[in-house]
Amino acid sequence: MGNAGVEVVDVSKRFRLYHEKTSSIKERFVHPRRMSYEDLWALDSISFDVPEGETFGILGRNGSGKSTLLKCISGILQVTSGKVVVRGKLAALLELGAGFQPELSGRDNIFLNASLLGLSTREVERRFDEIVAFSELEQFIDNQVKYYSSGMYVRLGFAVAVNVDPDVLVVDEVLAVGDERFQRKCLERIKLFQKEGRTIIFVTHAADLVRQICTEAVVLQQGKMIGMGPPGEAIRLFREHLLEGSEEGEFAPGEEVVVDDASRIRSTTGESASAARPLVITGAEIQHPGIGRRQYLLPREPLRLWVAFEAFSALPDVVFAIELHDLAGNLVFGTDTEILEKPFDAVPGTGVADFAFDSVPLLDGTYSVNVGVRSRSGGTVYDWREQLCQFEVMNPGRSLGTVALQPTAEVRALGALGAG
Amino acid sequence: MTPDAEQKLALPDREVGEASAEGSAAPAAGSSGYSYDLAGEGEQPRSVVHRDKPARVVATRTTLGRRLLELWGSRELIVFLVRKEIKVKYKNSALGLLWSMLNPAFTLMVYFFVFQIVLHNGVPQYAIYLMAGLLPWNLFQTAMMSGTTSIVDNGGIVKKVAFPREVLALASVGTAMMFFVFQATVMALFMVGFLHAAAWGELWLLVPALAALLVFSAALTVFLSAVNVYLRDTRHLIEVLLVAWFWAVPAVYAFKLLYPGLVHHHLLWLYFANPMSSIVLTFQRVLYNAHMAAATTHPVAASVVLFVFSPTWYLVANLIVLGVSVVLFLVALAIFGRLEGNFAEEL
Numbered sequence A: 001m002g003n004a005g006v007e008v009v010d011v012s013k014r015f016r017l018y019h020e021k022t023s024s025i026k027e028r029f030v031h032p033r034r035m036s037y038e039d040l041w042a043l044d045s046i047s048f049d050v051p052e053g054e055t056f057g058i059l060g061r062n063g064s065g066k067s068t069l070l071k072c073i074s075g076i077l078q079v080t081s082g083k084v085v086v087r088g089k090l091a092a093l094l095e096l097g098a099g100f101q102p103e104l105s106g107r108d109n110i111f112l113n114a115s116l117l118g119l120s121t122r123e124v125e126r127r128f129d130e131i132v133a134f135s136e137l138e139q140f141i142d143n144q145v146k147y148y149s150s151g152m153y154v155r156l157g158f159a160v161a162v163n164v165d166p167d168v169l170v171v172d173e174v175l176a177v178g179d180e181r182f183q184r185k186c187l188e189r190i191k192l193f194q195k196e197g198r199t200i201i202f203v204t205h206a207a208d209l210v211r212q213i214c215t216e217a218v219v220l221q222q223g224k225m226i227g228m229g230p231p232g233e234a235i236r237l238f239r240e241h242l243l244e245g246s247e248e249g250e251f252a253p254g255e256e257v258v259v260d261d262a263s264r265i266r267s268t269t270g271e272s273a274s275a276a277r278p279l280v281i282t283g284a285e286i287q288h289p290g291i292g293r294r295q296y297l298l299p300r301e302p303l304r305l306w307v308a309f310e311a312f313s314a315l316p317d318v319v320f321a322i323e324l325h326d327l328a329g330n331l332v333f334g335t336d337t338e339i340l341e342k343p344f345d346a347v348p349g350t351g352v353a354d355f356a357f358d359s360v361p362l363l364d365g366t367y368s369v370n371v372g373v374r375s376r377s378g379g380t381v382y383d384w385r386e387q388l389c390q391f392e393v394m395n396p397g398r399s400l401g402t403v404a405l406q407p408t409a410e411v412r413a414l415g416a417l418g419a420g
Numbered sequence B: 001m002t003p004d005a006e007q008k009l010a011l012p013d014r015e016v017g018e019a020s021a022e023g024s025a026a027p028a029a030g031s032s033g034y035s036y037d038l039a040g041e042g043e044q045p046r047s048v049v050h051r052d053k054p055a056r057v058v059a060t061r062t063t064l065g066r067r068l069l070e071l072w073g074s075r076e077l078i079v080f081l082v083r084k085e086i087k088v089k090y091k092n093s094a095l096g097l098l099w100s101m102l103n104p105a106f107t108l109m110v111y112f113f114v115f116q117i118v119l120h121n122g123v124p125q126y127a128i129y130l131m132a133g134l135l136p137w138n139l140f141q142t143a144m145m146s147g148t149t150s151i152v153d154n155g156g157i158v159k160k161v162a163f164p165r166e167v168l169a170l171a172s173v174g175t176a177m178m179f180f181v182f183q184a185t186v187m188a189l190f191m192v193g194f195l196h197a198a199a200w201g202e203l204w205l206l207v208p209a210l211a212a213l214l215v216f217s218a219a220l221t222v223f224l225s226a227v228n229v230y231l232r233d234t235r236h237l238i239e240v241l242l243v244a245w246f247w248a249v250p251a252v253y254a255f256k257l258l259y260p261g262l263v264h265h266h267l268l269w270l271y272f273a274n275p276m277s278s279i280v281l282t283f284q285r286v287l288y289n290a291h292m293a294a295a296t297t298h299p300v301a302a303s304v305v306l307f308v309f310s311p312t313w314y315l316v317a318n319l320i321v322l323g324v325s326v327v328l329f330l331v332a333l334a335i336f337g338r339l340e341g342n343f344a345e346e347l
Helices: A025-030 A066-073 A106-116 A121-135 A150-162 A180-195 A207-213 A231-246 B005-010 B014-023 B064-073 B075-089 B098-118 B126-148 B155-160 B166-193 B200-230 B234-247 B255-264 B268-273 B275-288 B290-296 B299-305 B311-340
Strands: A004-018 A037-051 A055-060 A081-087 A090-093 A168-172 A199-204 A216-221 A224-229 A256-260 A264-268 A279-287 A303-311 A318-325 A331-336 A349-357 A365-375 A381-393 B055-058
Touching (some): A004 A066, A004 A199, A037 A066, A037 A081, A037 A216, A037 A224, A066 A090, A066 A168, A207 A231, A216 A231, A279 A365, A303 A318, A303 A381, B098 B126, B098 B166, B126 B200, B126 B234, B200 B311, B255 B268
Parallel strands (some): A090 A168
Antiparallel strands (some): A216 A224, A256 A264, A318 A365
């Protein structure tokens, strides 16, 4: 296995949160003891080794301490206890273009930023063309950076950072910016780094990226390490905890989400029909096998969705519509009872619309469900609920993407060269 | 939590796949089998496997020697920061860098007009006298003002990039030094204009004086920049202190006027406990050049202005200041190291 590129040994980090920030001399003299504070353990006894040449992922929700951990590894923050050992030169990409001077040209900024990251002038001069080529900013390199678009800014930042020639590269969520093409280019460069035997520590909440490039990952939650293992394992753990956390109130007020023992995800809107709103959606419920044991679907498992409603008066030809969106907001699937040819005339009282999927051929992701009710003619929308409920799909395999296609592959030789 | 065996079976061992890819000549045939067909294709992997990689412990207090070594390694960064500072300052002005010359030139002309033409205070070449003292003082003051806030002003970088942070304070001293050079150039031009010769034979005295000035300024700014992160009042306090300090230095008035009183009250030691005193006196001695001023224009009045010690006195005084400043600088670095750990949190 060789040496550890980075060793994190029992690292803890405490932040002292003062109730009122006092950094004036007067305050300190007047109320020397009245500075009340709370201790927040942003990191709590974190230990792991990253073997040299490995790509290591750190997964966690916002506020789980992953950025703090990166800052401790790169020496920006001082650990409260424990220690971090790094073998070789470390470059941290915590924020692309941190330290760019808007008033200076791209050229000046390359030199300034590179030397801030520890590159000597001679090295920068040698790599200057490469940096510019990578950033694709040839025509703008002598323009002031303040005229750059945010995409150009990020490109220049990444181009400088990857040319620092580190043994250990620490990357914080920076790949989430820039256009898709540049993101792929950055990813390509990170893969090149992997081939060159550099150690990479990679923080993200994009689970797909971890699956794609990491060899191992840890999962952090509220400063504690809750798991470590191969990417698939780590992502599963991360997803489970992500869903757990979403009970605490990531939904809009007035909509209550319950994962109850009867193994279903239920959400209610707490509204009832009235003369002004003759038909309202009162809730939705999702059920899938094994939901009591785990809070996610496996690809191609069945799923059922109930939409509960209440009608105030008789309404002819009502259509129920559902839409599945991924987290990025892309419409993954949409249908309604008109397409499914289930005409319905509402009568005063409550009811339920039942959508059943025999198989959900989706891979990783969190999918939210929008639900609507309209008249068949489309003229009246009675009710429309964005993100009424959501469900999670976890892919234990290694395929990438959104759709669980099932290819088979066969590779065969077609004949030997120069053979008889 | 250890990966279960099942999981391991499901996922082919990645290390093996990569090891074989490393050997292949074409980097485009990536280990994962996904080729994005974009730039980067032509890159040859620069293997770092056999590089010598010393292990080091991050985030513990480094020794003073290491700190100095890292500072030496960051000297280019200081140069870039100074260059940035000056470039940014004059970026959008039409005259640009010329302002850094015009400003002191204009100041000198005003002094000349006020003191020698309007007030006619009787001191020969008073404008030159004043500028000789202001030259080192301005360096000190500029360095202190910008140096104290340097860490706070650069909070964005401090929070996101790891580098020796004292570099920021030192860059302030460097920037002040550049303005010193501009002012000195202007002063030289004026001396030529006024046909005022410096004491060429004693010019070398400026070397220890300038060295002492730079190290002393560096020591104070490094210390204050760290303190200012925790106590933001520091900068305001320094502003006030500098006003008082200025009058403790014989820049505007003649030291000679104060000398008898200081001797009488046995306070001479206190006056020279201020490192800026001997530094300013050295600049006046060399640039104002008492002998020249006395010999050429006003033989009587000139001796009133300057109190002339022997060259050895200036040398020894400045070497003492330099020595003390070096010690102060090391102490400041040590304190900085202690305070540095929580910068990113406090900003």
